[in-house]
Amino acid sequence: MAILLLFASFLLILAIFYWQAQPEQKLFRLAFVKASVFLGLLISISTESLSLGRSLDYVHVTLFWAIISIISFVVLLRLNHVGFQPYRSANFFWPWAGFYLERLPRLSDLIVIAPIVLILSVSLLIALVAPPNNWDSMDYHMPRVMHWIQNRSLAHYPTYDLRQISFPPGASYIVAQFQILSGSDRFANCVQWFAFLGSIIAVSLITDIIAGKRASLISMLVCATIPMGIMQSTTTQTDLVVSFWLACFTYFIFSTNNFSGSDVFWLASSLGLSLVTKPTAIIFGAPLFLLLAFRILNDALGLRNRYLFEFLRTRAVTLLVVLVGGISLSIPSYWRNYQILGSFLGTDTGTRSTEFGLPQFISNVLKNTALNLTVPGFREWVVNIHKNLLGVSLSDSDLSLSFATEFFQGPAGTPLTLLVPHEDTVANPIHSILIMLSVIALLFRLSSKASKGSRRGDMALFQLSVVNFLGIALFCFLLKWQIWGNRLLLPEFILFSPLIAHHISTYIQNKVWEGLAILIAGVAIFYALTPMRHPILTLPASFTGRISFEQSQSILSLARQDIYFSGSRKELKVPYHEVVNLITTRTRCKSWGFLVRGSAIWEYPLWVLLKQKIDSFKFKHVEVRNESERAEPEFSDTEMCGVIAVTNSEDVNKLLQITGNWTNTVVSSSPAIAVYMRKESK
Missing domain, CATH: 3.40.50 (Rossmann fold)
Structure with missing residues (x-):
């Protein structure tokens, strides 16, 4: 199969980044992140380039990856002359464990690593066995790919669903190339699964830097057990893909204080890939870019006036290169939108808020919080706050899409419904509570007389927490409340994993942590096995309640073509x-x-x-x-x-x-x- 050329290219590029790194940077996880970003660039640039000549077809895509494979292999052979030994490190073969393989005999580490492997394995099985079958995939994610392949071009075409042409195409670039090379949608869901794996690895790298190695291992489990992340890992939606690119961008922000040319390349590339994948990358990426600016300009505080101007000039150029480089990947898509739709970002599908003010902002914060806190009585409390304090209607069309009234004053928002393994609405209650507790603990630690040795890591965690909350605030301010809003907030849950892991490693005893790990791992494995529209284990109607009509039979008992209709419709x-x-x-x-x-x-x-x-x-x-x-x-x-x-x-x-x-x-x-x-x- 021609798709093996693409997979081979990735493995060869990964090996190149691993073996060309300096000894202190020779980490499989870092090589994986860099290879993923580089592959994302290759797919984006090649797809757009082939589209220009209406050459987006099997022959040209196969030829492209054959050339990349040959070039990568030659580069790898040249590395052999300077000591390349591909079997020297076990880390090269175990991306989910990486640095921690030598610690496997410890029970606490087995409790972390085993669930991650199991969750990823089950999710991969579902991604391969079940074809795409959710609403967004059927309406626009997959149809746009089929139109591109038919036309051999990304050019806009007349369509009933403007999302097919106006939404950023980044993740669909990858799906399209998988589809062209394999001749089917067998690997379409694997794009999000790969992003799930990548997010776990990127989060561990971030945590390694700002919270230490023990917290790094914990952060992998925290990230791997986010219910919404598990649900998304077997679909062709784009929330995990944008989460992965934003996690890569975050890692490169914290990876150094002296940004070289190569650092700028990785920053611009990861930011650009997130922007070309999903519009929410603008909302969540803006605070991260401000954090980058703060970290780059922070050193200016100690400089004298005669050095300050030159320093600021060079740093401003660095920021400008990152920003322009990031936006450049989206220019072809923006231009197509402008030509046909009259707007670079495409047509508003009704999700942008049209009324702004403090009561409206608080309203959306409370409503989005209610999507995750499945505590009995919280929904009623939100309703009372709206009636008695805010003076804002829950169903105000300027602030909410449909379903708001039904969610808060009907059966749609009951705690049980929010816990159902549904890929659009499943809540993250345990992680939400852990985030709140971790933020409180961090603030208390910063306000106390903590040791200087730990203050630097605490400040980095504080900075990351601030930009995460800024992203959530922008989300609540700019976008209407949506019953599937929790899916859109997935990048922030993933980026809060380092903070949760730091809190656990610092304040929670091993025995307590082992119990908590077993709890969240058990819940996560349950979700991995039971996604409603393509489960391995089917849930009873008494559990799924009012949305039981979307419950599918087990995918192991269905023919592949029947699974397209086994959930919705x-x-x-x-x-x-x-x-x-x-x-x-x-x-x-x-x-x-x-x-x-x-x-x-x-x-x-x-x-x-x-x-x-x-x-x-x-x-x-x-x-x-x-x-x-x-x-x-x-x-x-x-x-x-x-x-x-x-x-x-x-x-x-x-x-x-x-x-x-x-x-x-x-x-x-x-x-x-x-x-x-x-x-x-x-």
Whole structure:
């Protein structure tokens, strides 16, 4: 399989970074982070470059990775002449344990390492066995990849779902190349799984610097057991990917006080990869950039006036290079958005707040806190605060998307519902409580007469905590409350892991820690085994409650193509299969239109089912009525010989101006699905 070329390139690049490092920096974990960032750059640049010539296809992508593999292998051979010994270090083969392999006999370390390995193994199994099947993946994450592959280009196209073209494409670059090289979506979920592994490793590096090696090992378990992180690791959403890049950016901020040219490269690259992946990177990355500026400019405080100007000039250039370099990866995407949608960031999908003020800000802080604190009575307390103090409506459309009233005053926000292993809404209650306790402990420690030896690490933890809270504050200020907001906050939970680990290693006795580790590991393993839409173990309806309709059977008992419909939208399985059977038995048409009227188009399964039956078919959205209609069509309407319509027949007749040259077959009345075919001339 051609995808092995990409994997081989990564391993070779990883080996290069490991063996070319100075002895004091020869860590597998650091090599892993650098290789990941470098690979992310290669994928981003190659995808955009191939798109320019409409060459985003199997031949050119395979050729690119063949060249990269050869170059990497040659570089590695040259390293051999200066002492390259690939089997010298066990660290090279065990990324999840790294420096700590020699400590395995200790029970406390086994309690940490074993759950991490188990969680990652179970999540990887699910990621490989189950195809993507959540709402966002079906509506825009995966369809955009299929349109790119069909068009051999990233150019915008007319679409019902503007998220397909306006949202940053970084994670989808990787999915697209995986899809092209493997010929299927077998590895699509592995992008987020890899980011999950990378986040665990990056967090351990951050903690190593600012809290010590014992806390570093603890931080790996803390990060690996975040329920939302586990849920995301088996999907094609982008929250773990942006979390990983932001964690890399954070590590490079703390890695040194004297930033060299190579440090600037890694800072700009990791920041750029986060910005090209998800819009929330702007919100969470801005405070981190301010922290970088503070750390770079901090040394100026002790300089005399005659040296100060030169110092500030060079440091300002460093910051400017990081910022411009970071933004540069997103320029192609921003330009496409500006040309078609009139805005660099794309169309607002209704998530940005439109009313600002202190009561509104406090309202969103409380509502987002309620997504994680599953304490009985907390939801009612938030409702009373809104009524009696803030004077702000819970369901104010300027501050909240839909579901706010139902969540706070109906059954949707009960503690049990928030604990259900659902990838959009699962809470992180244990980690939230640990964050609060750790912040209190840190503030107390800073205010006390702590030893000078520990003060430096405490200040670094304080700085990281401040920028994390600033990111959360910006999130609550700029974005409306969303019932899936906890998923968007995942980067901050991951970046709080060093603080939690420091608190545990400093204040909690080993016996207590072992009990806590067993508790959070047990909960995490439960979540790893039971994600609702693609579980290994199926939960009873009595546990999943009002969202039990999204509960899937065990993926081990289902055929892969059935899993697309086993969670949400079960009602589409039969009509979608009937549509494909109708198309393949009654016509030789290979150019199809897709007509939808409604908010959820659930497009991707049609691509999969049609691809299994028809070679080289083409698929496009028709009768699009939004900003994207000005984009160049994917192919001509005259070439189109059939339309799959997910709407009522009266709408289709009117929209397509149906004449006697078309035949139609109603496949389903609920949901309304019909197939329209142009009569073939005799």
